[in-house]
Amino acid sequence: MSKIITVKNLHKSYGKKEVLSGVSFALEDGQIIGLLGPNGCGKTSLLKILTGLIHDYKGEVQIDGLPIGVESKKLVAYLPERSYLANWMSAKDSIETAASLFTDFNRDKAYAFLKDFELTPLMKVKSMSKGMQEKLLLTLTMCREARLYIMDEPLGGVDPAARIAIKQTILSNRPKGSAMLISTHQIHDLEDVFDHALMIRDGKVIADEHVDKIRAKGKSLEEYYCEKHGIPGFVPKTHAQQTAAPSGDLAAQLEALRQSDPEAYAKIMQSQNNQQ
Amino acid sequence: MFRLIKNEIKSTAHSMMGIYLATIIAIGLLVLAQTAKIGWLSAISFLVIILLAFLLVFITIMCIIMNFSRSLYGAEGYLSFALPVKGGTLLGAKTTVSVLWLFVSFFISIGVFFGTMTYVSANMENSEELLLIKDLVATFVSFPNKGVLVVTGLFNALFLFLLMLVLLVDIFFAITLANTRQFQNQNVLWGILFSFIFVIPSLVLGINLTNRAPLSFMLTAKSVGIISEAMTVPKELSAYMPQDNWGFRLGIAGMLFMMAVSAGLLYLTAFLMNRKTNVK
Numbered sequence: 001m002s003k004i005i006t007v008k009n010l011h012k013s014y015g016k017k018e019v020l021s022g023v024s025f026a027l028e029d030g031q032i033i034g035l036l037g038p039n040g041c042g043k044t045s046l047l048k049i050l051t052g053l054i055h056d057y058k059g060e061v062q063i064d065g066l067p068i069g070v071e072s073k074k075l076v077a078y079l080p081e082r083s084y085l086a087n088w089m090s091a092k093d094s095i096e097t098a099a100s101l102f103t104d105f106n107r108d109k110a111y112a113f114l115k116d117f118e119l120t121p122l123m124k125v126k127s128m129s130k131g132m133q134e135k136l137l138l139t140l141t142m143c144r145e146a147r148l149y150i151m152d153e154p155l156g157g158v159d160p161a162a163r164i165a166i167k168q169t170i171l172s173n174r175p176k177g178s179a180m181l182i183s184t185h186q187i188h189d190l191e192d193v194f195d196h197a198l199m200i201r202d203g204k205v206i207a208d209e210h211v212d213k214i215r216a217k218g219k220s221l222e223e224y225y226c227e228k229h230g231i232p233g234f235v236p237k238t239h240a241q242q243t244a245a246p247s248g249d250l251a252a253q254l255e256a257l258r259q260s261d262p263e264a265y266a267k268i269m270q271s272q273n274n275q276q
Numbered sequence: 277m278f279r280l281i282k283n284e285i286k287s288t289a290h291s292m293m294g295i296y297l298a299t300i301i302a303i304g305l306l307v308l309a310q311t312a313k314i315g316w317l318s319a320i321s322f323l324v325i326i327l328l329a330f331l332l333v334f335i336t337i338m339c340i341i342m343n344f345s346r347s348l349y350g351a352e353g354y355l356s357f358a359l360p361v362k363g364g365t366l367l368g369a370k371t372t373v374s375v376l377w378l379f380v381s382f383f384i385s386i387g388v389f390f391g392t393m394t395y396v397s398a399n400m401e402n403s404e405e406l407l408l409i410k411d412l413v414a415t416f417v418s419f420p421n422k423g424v425l426v427v428t429g430l431f432n433a434l435f436l437f438l439l440m441l442v443l444l445v446d447i448f449f450a451i452t453l454a455n456t457r458q459f460q461n462q463n464v465l466w467g468i469l470f471s472f473i474f475v476i477p478s479l480v481l482g483i484n485l486t487n488r489a490p491l492s493f494m495l496t497a498k499s500v501g502i503i504s505e506a507m508t509v510p511k512e513l514s515a516y517m518p519q520d521n522w523g524f525r526l527g528i529a530g531m532l533f534m535m536a537v538s539a540g541l542l543y544l545t546a547f548l549m550n551r552k553t554n555v556k
Binding site for chain 1: 279280282283286287290351352353354355357358359360361362456457461549550551552553554555
């Protein structure tokens, strides 16, 4: 399988502080890759380098064999950690802007997303909650026919119902054969989604493994993460716990939501049916 | 490029329209007050219009600077720099639209100022303002022929365009340099400092070269050409006026200097955008 991302000996510093220190890895195409690590470990800097937002770094970075530049950016749809939408814009304005700037943007799909997310086209960005803005940004990202989707903390700062809706949208709208690189420190919520895990700590890669291999060792991804990061208080699960569905399992999360908030659950299921 | 320009116009129009709308409202109030003969409203709206006419270009420059900074190095930079275009293309679109707004504001400012003065003076017989406007019109009428008038207008428009371009490109370069790693922590402070460092020498040199360097464009009713003499004008204001009956003369060394500075700084800004800047 070809490599969608290749990084060799990457260094990035802010003043005297080195946030990425000789990072090297190569990720296979067509996978959902979890970029995992605590806050401040260099995840966002790495994603910014991949998307062309940071230019002063040392090392070699390629996307699908292309150096970071105009051609590599054509392949990438990026969901940043913070909103890039101007406050005066409406949801419709932002969709039309994306449609005019990206040739692979699907306008009709975007309006269908808005409907599913219960966002009205004329709603202004400044009147949207954090969760609503996140859904709009997700719409703008997922309605592109990209080769690689890069998402920085897509579930950060949103309520559980919105988290499930976002997760559902990511999974059910990913074009066939495309790859995803999702940065998060909320492993619990996305554990069942990842095919591959790339763990970073203090600017260095500490794990680069297929999730199946981790599970074959009898560990969940969250447990493996805790082990790798030496998080105190980590208690290995019992065999029964290990063989049960992973804690981040989407079905389990949906069931929990159904019991706690039936209305939100019904909306998500309706949205899923519409998207399918 | 066309798509970027279209999008840039759309996103900047939002802030620019506010200023133009304020001017239109003030004009409307003045007309209303004059018609209804409401003295106090007439005086206030007249003052607001004159103030807006003077401040319009300044406010436009401030809006352009804020838009440039926010759309590239603020939160909106996450979209701008992720677009599959080169830094130079992005910069070209922003510069084109910025110059366009500056031109629009400049002409609205001139138009509003003279229009308002004429309108108000029309109600006062032999007012000083009216005589001044009549003198100004008479000056333009005294041009040797229509062709000279048109070429003079175009040449002055080019001079004005270059002044605006140099001003903007200097500021764009200053903001971009302030957003490279070394200066990024205090980018606003460095941006302002760099703006003064680059803008003042560029404009002073450009204007002085225009007035004093022995290279001028001369146009008369019978001939047109470049001469190796300075513009020889007593005051800078005269650069915009015909000097005597034989035609019009404008120093071009300053214009060539401003073209070179603009091209050089645009190149350097694009280089920094492609290689050295970080979006926070």
